[in-house]
Amino acid sequence: MxxxxxxxxxxxxxxxxxxxxxxxxxxxxxxxxxxxxxxxxxxxxxxxxxxxxxxxxxxxxxxxxxxxxxxxxxxxxxxxxxxxxxxxxxxxxxxxxxxxxxxxxxxxxxxxxxxxxxxxxxxxxxxxxxxxxxxxxxxxxxxxxxxxxxxxxxxxxxxxxxxxxxxxxxxxxxxxxxxxxxxxxxxxxxxxLPRPAVLLPRPTVDPAPLPAAVPPAPLPAATRAAGPVRALLRLPEFRRLVLVSGLIQGSHAFYAGFAVLGWQAAGIGPGSIGTLWSLSVAAEVVVFFLLGRRLLGRLGAGGTCALAAAAGVLRWSAMALDAPVALLVPMQLLHGLTFAAQHMAAMAVLARLAPDRLGGTAQALLASLGTGLFTAVLLLLSGMLYDRVGLGGFWAMAALCGLALPLALGLRAPPA
Missing domain, CATH: 1.20.1250.20 (MFS general substrate transporter like domains)
Incomplete structure (x- = not known):
């Protein structure tokens, strides 16, 4: 009962x-x-x-x-x-x-x-x-x-x-x-929000009924000794995830900072620019709602990240060529892959990779050392790129995604 x-x-x-x-x-x-x-x-x-x-x-x-x-x-x-x-x-x-x-x-x-x-x-x-x-x-x-x-x-x-x-x-x-x-x-x-449950290891035999309140599972001694940040950084897959996420998500820096300026210089009107920007976020919503889980189920986390990297190579290369609006529309729709799909794949890896009670630290490290640090550095470099080569700076962003492609293929989410 x-x-x-x-x-x-x-x-x-x-x-x-x-x-x-x-x-x-x-x-x-x-x-x-x-x-x-x-x-x-x-x-x-x-x-x-x-x-x-x-x-x-x-x-x-x-x-x-x-x-x-x-x-x-x-x-x-x-x-x-x-x-x-x-x-x-x-x-x-x-x-x-x-x-x-x-x-x-x-x-x-x-x-x-x-x-x-x-x-x-x-x-x-x-x-x-x-x-x-x-x-x-x-x-x-x-x-x-x-x-x-x-x-x-x-x-x-x-x-x-x-x-x-x-x-x-x-x-x-x-x-x-x-x-x-x-x-x-x-x-x-x-x-x-509901109180997070304590995620305990799967038992090898049927356990006795749990009491009403279960204390958090203690961290391994090695984790406590190393500290949460060091413990995570010692995990090879976590370091790979930080690098892959930094390269793919950081490649959006030039787009965020200078795409609109380049489009204005190319004579694209504000109405078209607003539509192009909205299309990218709409594609992100579609992937989060409808396609993300299907991609992860079919390709796995590494395959999904690799697809995002390949989409980045295509997207940024087309934008480097000063593409017309008709070609920019499908390139903007690729934002659903370059951002949303890669983000969902990273979350899937963290859900299995981070030790219990280190979820907040893992998310913060990925956001700071991966996405945040790469984006901050690349934003500074993007200004110099735009001054020198205009929209040709997108070639550098395409190269970053090309570097991420083989690394992404080796990314694996540990089994549950």
């Missing part, structure tokens, strides 16, 4: 997890979607010069690279990733509205530091929680691709409507309050 009740409770918990994660990711990406396009305009309105805007944005990226692994380790050591995430979201909401009161470089710098440190855990922790929840047998109804796709769709909606909100308010400062409101709601959603 007790087993029946426990099974019914677990099934109910599995059904309850999906809407709660959908709420969290929707609020989170709505917040990012309203802020990201207009933060430079906010900084300029508050007195920052163009050079200072670049410095503030670059400084924020650098601080997050350092703070993300620390935040992930805190979440893992405390065993309370939901609480850490909620506190970070509330701190981010409080700090972002301070931009509206900051005037001049020194004040903006202080607010920028606080905001960067507060937002550092907001990237990796939701992914860590969702990936772990999707791996729990009782929550097979939770599909990470659906959750992440809902976030991407929310980002599109927010980015589109934020412009109308700015026009109606007559000032970009309105996005600060919209972002803060979304993040406060996301903090509440984080606290409503």
């Amino acid at each position: 007790n087993e029946t009740r426990r099974a019914a409770a677990e099934e109910l918990g599995g059904r309850a997890a999906l809407p709660r994660y959908l709420l969290l990711f929707s609020m989170l990406f709505l917040g990012w979607g309203v802020l990201s396009p207009f933060l430079p305009a906010v900084l300029a309105l508050q007195g920052a010069s163009a050079a200072e805007v670049g410095l503030l944005l670059g400084m924020g990226t650098a601080l997050r690279l350092v703070a993300m692994p620390v935040a992930g380790a805190v979440a893992d050591r405390t065993g309370a990733p939901r609480v850490v995430l909620a506190l970070a979201l509330l701190a981010a909401a409080a700090s972002v509205v301070c931009y509206g009161a900051a005037t001049g470089g020194a004040m903006l710098l202080l607010v920028g530091v606080a905001h960067a440190l507060a937002t550092a855990p907001i990237g990796p922790l939701p992914d860590a929680l969702a990936v772990r929840a999707a791996a729990e047998p009782r929550r097979r109804r939770l599909d990470y691709g659906v959750v992440r796709g809902a976030g991407a769709a929310a980002f599109i909606a927010a980015s589109t409507t934020a412009g109308f909100a700015v026009a109606a308010a007559g000032s970009p400062l309105v996005v600060l309050w919209l972002n803060a409101g979304c993040f406060v709601l996301a903090a509440g959603a984080a606290l409503l």
Whole structure:
């Protein structure tokens, strides 16, 4: 009877997890979607010069690279990733509205530091929680691709409507309050998430019924001695994943920084540019919702990453040739592979690779050492490339994906 009740409770918990994660990711990406396009305009309105805007944005990226692994380790050591995430979201909401009161470089710098440190855990922790929840047998109804796709769709909606909100308010400062409101709601959603289950090794014999509360499984002695960061970096597959993710995701740096400038110089109008940008995010949503799990099931994590790398070689090569709009449309649709498919493959590897209770640290290290560090360095180099060769800088991004291709083929997700 007790087993029946426990099974019914677990099934109910599995059904309850999906809407709660959908709420969290929707609020989170709505917040990012309203802020990201207009933060430079906010900084300029508050007195920052163009050079200072670049410095503030670059400084924020650098601080997050350092703070993300620390935040992930805190979440893992405390065993309370939901609480850490909620506190970070509330701190981010409080700090972002301070931009509206900051005037001049020194004040903006202080607010920028606080905001960067507060937002550092907001990237990796939701992914860590969702990936772990999707791996729990009782929550097979939770599909990470659906959750992440809902976030991407929310980002599109927010980015589109934020412009109308700015026009109606007559000032970009309105996005600060919209972002803060979304993040406060996301903090509440984080606290409503089901408690993560303890993932125990599979027993060789049928175990006795578990007590109502099971303490977290202790980490191996070698892991405790090495520390969580060193323990992960000692895993060859984790190092390979960081390198593959850095090369493929980092190859988007030139696109993010200079594709629009190049398209404008080529005479492509703002309407067409907006459509091209939306197509890439729409393709990302399709992969997260519909194609990602099928690709992983058919090709595995390594094959999916290799497909993403090959798509990157094709996409960036075409853009380096100053392709017409008719060819740019299918190249933008490849964003679903170069970004979303590779991201889902990386999450699949981490779900099996990271030792229990190191999920937050693993996500933070991948985001900082892989995607974040490569992107930050390549953004700096992309400026010099664009000054020298214009859209020809995409050839360098194609070469990075070419380097990632053989490495990706050797990537394997350890068996469950």
